[in-house]
Amino acid sequence: xxxxxxxxxxxxxxxxxxxxxxxxxxxxxxxxxxxxxxxxxxxxxxxxxxxxxxxxxxxxxxxxxxxxxxxxxxxxxxxxxxxxxxxx
Numbered sequence: 001x002x003x004x005x006x007x008x009x010x011x012x013x014x015x016x017x018x019x020x021x022x023x024x025x026x027x028x029x030x031x032x033x034x035x036x037x038x039x040x041x042x043x044x045x046x047x048x049x050x051x052x053x054x055x056x057x058x059x060x061x062x063x064x065x066x067x068x069x070x071x072x073x074x075x076x077x078x079x080x081x082x083x084x085x086x087x088x
Contacts (some may be wrong), residue, residue: 002026003087008014009052011035011061011084018073024086025077028063036061036078044069050084060084 001008002024004012014030036048044066047059060082064074080086 006052016062023079025079028076
């Protein structure tokens with residue numbers, strides 16, 4: 001099972017992740033949506049702030065839609081970077 005954590009808080013966990021280009025994508029239903037706030041869309045990438053302990057960490061979660069999806073399996077998946085730790 002893969003787990004995404006920020007400051008000790010579990011953001012997502014799933015056995016159904018996809019690893020592409022060094023990024024681990026989690027199914028949207030496995031992500032704690034109450035911790036994400038949409039921030040900006042660039043091209044086909046939708047970014048989110050992650051809010052843990054009332055502190056927002058801007059643009060370290062994203063999803064991809066439209067023509068930029070590198071793999072069709074990624075529809076409705078979310079990836080994380082930066083300070084988010086991924087445990088496999």
